[in-house]
Amino acid sequence: MKDDLQIAVVGATGVVGREVLAxxxxxxxxxxQVRAFGSERSKGLEVEYGEDSLEVERATAEAFRGMGLxxxxxxxxVSRTLxxxxxxxxxxxxxxxxxxxxxGNVPLVLPGFNTEALSTVTKGRVVCLPGAVTTAAVxxxxxxxxxxxxxxxxxxxxxxxxxxxxxxxxxLEKQTAxxxxxxxxxxxxxxxxxxxxxxxxxxxxxxxxxxxxxxxGWTLEAxxxxxxxGDAPVLAGTAVQVPSFYGHGLVINVQLKKAGPVxxxxxxxxxSPSLKVLDAPGERVYPMPMLVTSDPAVHVGRVRAFPQSPxxxxxxxxxxxxxxxxxxxxxxxxxxxxERERAA
Ligand SMILES: NC(=O)c1ccc[n+]([C@@H]2O[C@H](COP(=O)([O-])OP(=O)(O)OC[C@H]3O[C@@H](n4cnc5c(N)ncnc54)[C@H](OP(=O)(O)O)[C@@H]3O)[C@@H](O)[C@H]2O)c1
Numbered sequence: 582m583k584d585d586l587q588i589a590v591v592g593a594t595g596v597v598g599r600e601v602l603a604x605x606x607x608x609x610x611x612x613x614q615v616r617a618f619g620s621e622r623s624k625g626l627e628v629e630y631g632e633d634s635l636e637v638e639r640a641t642a643e644a645f646r647g648m649g650l651x652x653x654x655x656x657x658x659v660s661r662t663l664x665x666x667x668x669x670x671x672x673x674x675x676x677x678x679x680x681x682x683x684x685g686n687v688p689l690v691l692p693g694f695n696t697e698a699l700s701t702v703t704k705g706r707v708v709c710l711p712g713a714v715t716t717a718a719v720x721x722x723x724x725x726x727x728x729x730x731x732x733x734x735x736x737x738x739x740x741x742x743x744x745x746x747x748x749x750x751x752x753l754e755k756q757t758a759x760x761x762x763x764x765x766x767x768x769x770x771x772x773x774x775x776x777x778x779x780x781x782x783x784x785x786x787x788x789x790x791x792x793x794x795x796x797x798g799w800t801l802e803a804x805x806x807x808x809x810x811g812d813a814p815v816l817a818g819t820a821v822q823v824p825s826f827y828g829h830g831l832v833i834n835v836q837l838k839k840a841g842p843v844x845x846x847x848x849x850x851x852x853s854p855s856l857k858v859l860d861a862p863g864e865r866v867y868p869m870p871m872l873v874t875s876d877p878a879v880h881v882g883r884v885r886a887f888p889q890s891p892x893x894x895x896x897x898x899x900x901x902x903x904x905x906x907x908x909x910x911x912x913x914x915x916x917x918x919x920e921r922e923r924a925a
Pocket of ligand 1: 591592593594595596597598618619620621622623624640654655656657659677678679711712713743744745746747748902903906907
């Protein structure tokens with residue numbers, strides 16, 4: 582990376598933005614090269630950068646002047662406005678929101694899966710990243726696709742409230758306190774009370790469709806990521822909002838094209854550097870959101886198949902949605918692009 586390359590972290594006060602700052606700090610990027618941005622609301626606040634702190638500036642088109650790399654951890658509608666402004670400033674731009682995932686002109690990159698797609702990206706283009714559930718599911722499916730072929734992966738995702746950002750976290754905290762004190766809370770960030778409940782709706786529904794935008798996103802993002810790798814597995818399923826704070830859990834039913842013994846399935850999963858296999862159920866070892874906190878690997882286990890239908894393999898996976906599912910994808914992609922700047 583050019584030693585003076587300036588990095589803008591936009592959305593620095595959010596669930597993802599804070600983890601982006603932690604990820605840059607962990608990779609020894611000096612504080613002088615990093616600037617933190619947010620909306621007018623958070624202007625002047627301080628955010629942690631390791632031992633240091635950074636003052637949050639308001640994100641405007643002018644503020645991006647001189648930035649070499651802009652990392653957007655903002656809501657989709659904000660990214661749609663700020664990405665062109667960052668492009669106009671001549672920066673590399675990486676966006677973690679859903680804003681550009683459906684746009685075939687914007688490369689969709691998942692580090693550890695198709696990082697090579699970055700080699701064709703030119704400066705001033707936006708690169709976008711998949712969501713946390715797609716990140717987990719694609720990392721789990723890919724080694725099975727290579728070993729056996731995969732027709733379809735059916736996912737039930739248990740989605741933590743931090744998927745809805747700081748507002749989602751605050752809502753579960755308040756609802757839990759209210760319910761423990763005998764008060765029925767009002768839902769704001771979610772369509773129903775999420776405290777001590779399960780809500781089979783994450784985000785809004787697609788217009789005229791029974792699928793939520795979250796669920797439709799998995800299918801679209803996986804199709805884009807697997808395109809060009811032979812028969813692309815279909816990824817589809819149901820997202821359920823659950824009353825936990827961080828870490829998503831996924832039940833994944835994978836339909837193999839050629840059935841193999843469960844031991845071979847487990848062995849194939851172990852070949853992936855993106856996965857950690859935790860699968861000793863007799864010793865109560867399996868993935869759980871509480872174990873995956875800050876782990877850059879996706880955890881997978883509970884691997885099993887019905888003898889009557891050995892081509893269907895069932896697994897359980899867990900991902901830290903804020904770090905592996907978002908911030909690390911932003912940091913790793915951004916720093917890869919910055920390396921190209923240095924090499925230029
Ligand atoms: N949370 C997850 O698990 C996850 C996973 C994958 C992808 N994502 C995506 O990551 C993005 C950020 O999510 P999050 O969970 O971090 O949300 P969040 O906690 O609500 O944070 C949103 C951030 O965006 C900033 N922001 C809002 N409006 C802005 C504006 N007009 N100009 C500049 N900054 C603005 C906020 O700053 P203020 O403090 O000033 O409001 C805040 O820093 C979203 O697009 C989300 O879909 C999230």
